[in-house]
Amino acid sequence: MKLLSIAAAVALLATPAMAEKTSLSVLKLASSGPVFLAQDLGHFAAEGLEVELKFFAAAQPVAVAVVSGDAEFGVTGLTAGFYNLAGKGALKIIAGQSREQPGYKLSAYMVSNKAWEAGVRSPADFAGRSFGMTQVGSTFHYMVGLLAEKRGFDVAKMRLVPLQSIPNMVSALQGGQVDTAILPSTVAVPMADRNDAKIVGWAGDETPWQLGALFTSPKMIDTKRATVERFVRAYKKGVAAYDLAFQKKTDQAATDKALDILAKYTEQQKGAIAAGLPYIEPEARFSAKDIAKQVAYWQAQKQADASVDAKEIVVTTFVPSLD
Amino acid sequence: MSEPLRFRGGGFVTRPKPISSCLAGLAVVAIWQAVASAGWVSPVFLPSPAGIARALAEMALSGQLWRHLAASLQRILLGFALGSAAGLAFGLALGLLSHARAAGLPIVSALFPIPKIALLPLFILWFGIGEPSKVATIALGVFFPMAIATYSGVDQVPRTLIRMAQSFDVPTHAVVAKVILPGALPGILSGVRISASIALILVVAAEMIGAEFGVGAFILTAGNLMRTEDLLAGVCLLSILGLAVGFLVSLAERRLLAWR
Amino acid sequence: MRLIVERVSHGYGALEVLDDISLTVEEGEILAIIGPSGCGKSTLLGILGGLLKPSKGRVLTDGSAPEGSLNPITYIFQDFALLPWRSVAGNVAFALEHRRLGAREREARIDEVLAKIGLRDFASALPRQLSGGMRQRVGIARALAVRPAILLLDEPLSALDAQTREILIEEFLALWLAHRTTAVYVTHNLDEALRLADRVCVLSRRPGRIREMVAVDVGRQDRTPARLAPLRERLWRSIQDEARAADREYV
Structure with missing residues (x-):
């Protein structure tokens, strides 16, 4: 006491x-x-x-x-x-x-297995594909815009799919309902390890911001x-x-x-x-x-x-x- | 010593006062606009009616309004048609067949209160992120109230009318078509009223996932972008849709239930 | 057509409602069935019309139906049982629509019964626009349209006020005199029974048994209250104790 x-x-x-x-x-x-x-x-x-x-x-x-x-x-x-x-x-x-900085694996460019088979194997191939993101105006939305700017393709020709949450993005990517997405490494790496989807690059290396x-x-x-x-x-x-x-x-x-x-x-x-x-x-x-x-x-x-x-x-x- | 009898009745009866209704609505908008114009409240917290009207006008002029409305209406109509047709058939079975009632009613009662929004991730797995999952969300939301309204509507058909039909040797299918369905119509129409507003509520939820156009998607995007004027403009659209639906159901009730 | 009831008993589970009822409704007679509430008279009427299956015994018909009869055994209901969404003519048509009957023949029949009952001007009216008496007239017209051999009337006037009841008794009698259709008339109203019936069957309650069968031996044109008073007295004595008991019971 x-x-x-x-x-x-x-x-x-x-x-x-x-x-x-x-x-x-x-x-x-x-x-x-x-x-x-x-x-x-x-x-x-x-x-x-x-x-x-x-x-x-x-x-x-x-x-x-x-x-x-x-x-x-x-x-x-x-x-x-x-x-x-x-x-x-x-x-x-x-x-x-x-x-986002080169060498820091923070946000991964992800490709569904289906899209991978169809030849989407690098960030440049995101052109014209569907892209899963949380919300309109989110950081993911901005990063795909930066990528398009850097690789010289038109983001308006992609289909941007708002899915509201990261778990929704994961299941959409897993099911091949979206071709591409950008996901935080904490989610992306385990997904790639389970071979549920492929990592084709990192936003930090591609477009620091x-x-x-x-x-x-x-x-x-x-x-x-x-x-x-x-x-x-x-x-x-x-x-x-x-x-x-x-x-x-x-x-x-x-x-x-x-x-x-x-x-x-x-x-x-x-x-x-x-x-x-x-x-x-x-x-x-x-x-x-x-x-x-x-x-x-x-x-x-x-x-x-x-x-x-x-x-x-x-x-x-x-x-x-x-x- | 005679004196006039004191009157002590009256009161306790409300009468429609349309002018008061209009004035109250106008006063709310006027005060709202005044508060916003005076700058007492930041437009972040309280967009002005004029701002909302401007947002609506911009949408209408740019053609976005029609694209959003068309996308949502298509989903609502399709989902509502599928869900209510299935609900009607299921409710009829619940009302008429003992086995269907014994087997189906506990299931319906257990599933009805589930918020369909909670099932959205599952729907995405089943139906994908395209139109089918959105239509299915609305259809499922409409199905249960419709089934229950039909079932209780059938239950409310006076048994004596069915006995009467049987006493004239009216065949079973004609009893269903000519006695039970028209008799259950008041219940069915109140089910339509409820499920139509549920369809409007669910369109917002359904358009959360993977929708580019639609009033719900517009509202969500406005929320994500913290555009409160657009957000309330979208809500106004939904409420206008709701009023229109209510008006249509009332019209249908007046025409189909004139016998009441 | 005659209706023969042979040793009919009926119960719902453990509750015995009718016990060993045997009677014959003769061709062209009106048999009234009276009894206090709970005596099973409505159940008996349901059995007579084939809407209820008796637990024991059977019901037979004997004789031929009149020409053009579409529904030999036909009900008239206490609560009229009209389809509220159909017009007067539509309600009458309801009894005919599923029969092999040409459209013209159907229209002719509807028009005929509506004229007979004095409903022609109300043919397109909805039930809710009509008084109780008019609604029951529609029920009667619907029953006549199928040209029944036997009419089963389930307290047809008990939902109506006293004056309307009086008018309808007279109208019904006039109609009956024209057709002489066999009829079973269930009521709890002694005056109705005595005004209309050839015989009155008194049921006891719990379970319903035939207490007595009383012939109304007064010509129909002579049935004034004074002439019927002794019979009324006798019937009332027969049922009053049970009626009092029924009145004091929880429902």
């Missing part, structure tokens, strides 16, 4: 007396690793922040949660829906998250700028820890510990996590130019409103731009 109360008192002393409460909406994915590391290694606490993590199942709700005020910060992949929200002055990008970002609401920047600064500082320490553990890989103990932390937060097998770790720029920088390119692409596809201004969406005062 006495021991317990002493433990409680110590715990009280350990947290800074004036810890400010804030919240972050996030997905249970390895790409959110820096956030989990910052939380678990005490970087947020060191900045006097008590961060409540709010978990969601898809990128869209993560962004909506920040717009609706359910969370003060969000970190996730960039979609057309995100830009439409941001374009209405509801969201600002303040730091980078994952990037700024996949994810940390963002907040303009109101936060206006009214609680200090909080945002502290949050970004802690986030950058999380990114640095991620970089050390998974990209520099100079300290095996740190790598093991980081993997443990990621496994705890994402509730995934360590092996699966290690196989699908995305590249994250070591100083949490992002490419504003890439953001502008994404907005222009969505506008050309009529998926983003013409009024969205890419310059208004990014704030480079917390983290300097890559460009």
